[in-house]
Amino acid sequence: MSNLSPTAKIILAFLRFRPRSGYDIKQSVEISTQFFWGASFGQIYPELRRLEQAGLLEVESEGRRGRKVYRLTTAGERELDDWLRGDSGLFQYRDEGLLRLFFSDLIDPETALENVRRMREWREQAVAFFRSQLEPHAQEDADLGARFPLRALEFGTAWLEAQAAWLAELEAELEP
Amino acid sequence: MSNLSPTAKIILAFLRFRPRSGYDIKQSVEISTQFFWGASFGQIYPELRRLEQAGLLEVESEGRRGRKVYRLTTAGERELDDWLRGDSGLFQYRDEGLLRLFFSDLIDPETALENVRRMREWREQAVAFFRSQLEPHAQEDADLGARFPLRALEFGTAWLEAQAAWLAELEAELEP
């Protein structure tokens, strides 16, 4: 039964929409899921070979510059479907700013405030990046009938804004 | 200059409040930072030895059952302070439910809705866990004068609640 690696999941899913090369997959990740599900070349290329070996992918065509375009096999589609219908829910969150906040009783109030300010600014910048860089692509998908990428993006902006708002309140509280 | 490993940061910081054994540190992590900064025995014990070797820690006492209680040295305090005043801000977020949401155009609406429902429920359970299991300890810290652990916890509950609320809205939109 489907025991796909994290990178395999995103590879199969992106290929389901249309055939892609490893390079294409990396780009797709970067303009969409990077924030909550990344994938580097060091993961993608070996994984593509493994998935091909396992019969879940096949090479559709080999183009110039060594470009290899992969597509799903029937077995690959089945595996993807199993995962999409599954209930595995890996959730990881690591936040160094928050760790510093947690220990801010150990430092002077000004430094603590500075940290909170940086946390808020980082979130505001992320939201701005989402809107300017990611939203156009998500909107394009939506126009083509795939609405969930835009929803996922809205989820991301909504909670980062919620974090930013909370941090702004804390700033006000901490200000001298 | 301070180039502490992720686990070193949390070890030094917890030791700053009071000396602890590796076992103690693990417990402290579990009732407080686990959600955004975990540490397993497999990380803690080797790291304690490395930090001792590097002169940032020293063994305060060896008790029964092989218990070794560590405390910070002056050098350790300095390193901790450097980190607390620094601006490094590692931020990692991985969310398999969100990935499935992103690709939900590939599945039937009922399955997609089921996934959203699970995402919301998971967050509600996490918030309930925070309130019942973590808040008492954070409140205790606050009573002893350390207010930031409670603030960090409130930050966590606030944004998980924001996510849950957003997901509830999406559920309403997706319901047939």
Added chain:
DNA sequence: GGAGGCATGTAACCGGTTACATGATTTA
């Protein structure tokens, strides 16, 4: 005396980033 919690520690493995290596093709 047995169960359960205390306590340290190691080994195997996994997943990830980064840097490096290589070279083809396009564009200025």
Added chain:
DNA sequence: TAAATCATGTAACCGGTTACATGCCTCC
């Protein structure tokens, strides 16, 4: 023709979890 971009791939290393091994101490 030089620079930028396309494109694949490997190696080194890091950080993390999990499972395992060991044994003491306390309490019932």
